[in-house]
Amino acid sequence: KEAGKLEEIEKKLKLSSLPGRVGIGHVRWATHGSPCRRNAHPHLDDSGEVAVVHNGIIENYLELRRVLERKGHRFVSETDTEVIPHLISHFLRRGEGLERSVERAVGELRGSLAIAVLYEREPEKLVGVRRSSPLLVGRGKGEGFLASDIPALLPFTRRVIPLHEEEMAVLTPSSLSLRHLPSGREIRRRPTLVRWTAEMAEKGGHPHFTLKEILEQPKAVEETLRGAGKEVERLSRFLLGAERLYFVGCGTSYHAAVVGKYLLAKLANLPAEAVVASEFSESCGGDGRTALLAITQSGETADVLRAVRTARAFGGRVACLTNVVGSSVTRESQLVCYTRAGPEVSVVATKTFTSQVAYLLLLSLTLGRESGRLGRSEGKELLSSLLRSPGLMERTLRSTSSRSRELARGLLREEHLYLVGRGLGYPLALEGALKVKEISYLHAEALAGG
Structure with missing residues (x-):
């Protein structure tokens, strides 16, 4: 492991040519401790036999670390993650098996986690657990994978099983077992065949994913509009009649929600409130006459999922607009709608934002016609303009490329x-x-x- 850019580390350590049949890795965004080698994943226990990678935040890591240090465990990093292999090792030393040790360790942790665990004494086994952070199982021929998102799996397999909350996966080259941790119940779940291809998650000759995805916006909007027809009609019926209507999202998806609020008022004369998802449970209430549209690219945004659960708890109707089939929000919503933007690898959202806006514009047009706010000819003309927008976007991107560079240089x-x-x-x-x-x-x- 090392600190730095992935391409540089790959060249330095020759990661792709490492020998072996099993491995784990994680690109860490530093939340605890500086971005340096000793804080990089994977993290090990004292013996070096237990290795863990972790996505999420352990809220009680300091108190756990102090307890383990009093028992003789030696820590080498500043991260919250390092308590996990030490906890697993603690239970292994007490005679527990690997899966039971992982389960008991997870039971001690507070916070969010998606983890993958290797144990030197059982080298053909990989254990994964999900709690409030996405984790997917990929199934190939005589091979299995764990990943936090679909694009990471696409070079290897398109057969994907999403883990649900508080579930454990145990993988070997020839087998897979799933279990719900609190109940101990065995789970049978068939893989979903993902429609995305490995090529869609590659740079395709572009210098970086951000530029590639900016240029993919016309196609993303076109595909979203093409696939939305019946879905939008169902969504408009779902939302019509609600006395209170909320659009919730975080970051870019919240900005799309604000656009949707403006469009709905302008085209359908219907009031809606756009709310930052983290504030929904604090500032909004409702009942069975309340409807919520949760907007989330990944379908895994924790604050959006919390807003969905809050709305359902007070009897509200919940629909979602997401880009990822089988994501958590699709399992917790009564009506599921999709943007069809393809995988978005870049950290910054581009094509999913424009796809969300296009979907919400189509929804507003549909509601405008169904509510009588828009006349037939006006609605038809606006719809025709919307369907022509991918071509206009294509020409705009071509014509503004050099001007954008000039503007950027002027603001540098x-x-x-x-x-x-x-x-x-x-x-x-x-x-x-x-x-x-x-x-x-x-x-x-x-x-x-x-």
């Missing part, structure tokens, strides 16, 4: 950037400011133009 030395928008321009300014901050780390703020 600025320390602060303010984006101002009015009406629909305001949520686009919000999204633009987010993109500037995510990609360039330049301070940017969006302001309403009033």
Whole structure:
């Protein structure tokens, strides 16, 4: 393991040519401890026999670390993850088997986790557990995989089984067993065949995924609109009649929700409230006459899932708009709708945002016609314009490429950037400011133009 860019580490350590039949790895975003070699994954126990990679945050790691240190365990990193192999090792030394030791260790942890565990004494076995962080099983011929998202699996298999909350997977080259941890119940679940291909999750000659996905926006919008017909009609019937309507999302998906709120008011004369998902349970209430549309690219955003559960707890109707088939939000929603943008590998959302906006515009047009707000000819004309938008996007991307570079060079030395928008321009300014901050780390703020 090492700190640095993945391509550089691959060249230095020759990761792809390492010998062996089983392995685990994780690209870590530093939440605990600096980004350095000793904090990189995988983490080991004292004996070096238990190795763990972990996505998520362990909230009680400090108290667990102190307990384990008093029992003689020696820690070498600053991370929360390192308590996991030490806990597993603690139970193994007490005579528990590997799966039982992993189960008992997970029972001691508070927080979110998706983990993969290797044990030197059982080298053909891989154990994974999911709690509040996505984990998928991939099945091939005589091989099995664990990953936190679908694109990571595509070079190897398209047969995928998503783990549900508090589930454990035990993989060997020839077998797979699934179990619900709290109850101990064995689970049988057939793999889903993912429609995405390995080529869709590659750069395809582009210097990075962000640029590739920017240029894929016209196709993503076209595919989303093509597949949305009957789905949008069902969604409009689902939402019509609700006395209170909420659109919830986080980050980019929240900005799409704000666009949807504006469109619904303008085209269908229907009020909706756009809410940052983390604030929904604190600021919003409802009953059986309340409807919620949860917008999430991954379908795994923790705050969105919490909002969904809150709405269902007070009897509200819940629909979702997501890009990932079989994700958690699809299992917790009464009606499921999809953008069809293909895999989005870049950290920054681009084509999924425009696909969400296109879907919400189609929804607003449908609701406008069904509510009588839009006349037949006006609705038909707007729909025709929407269906022509992928071609317009294609031409816009071609014609603005050099101008974008000129504008970027002109802003390069600025320390602060303010984006101002009015009406629909305001949520686009919000999204633009987010993109500037995510990609360039330049301070940017969006302001309403009033």
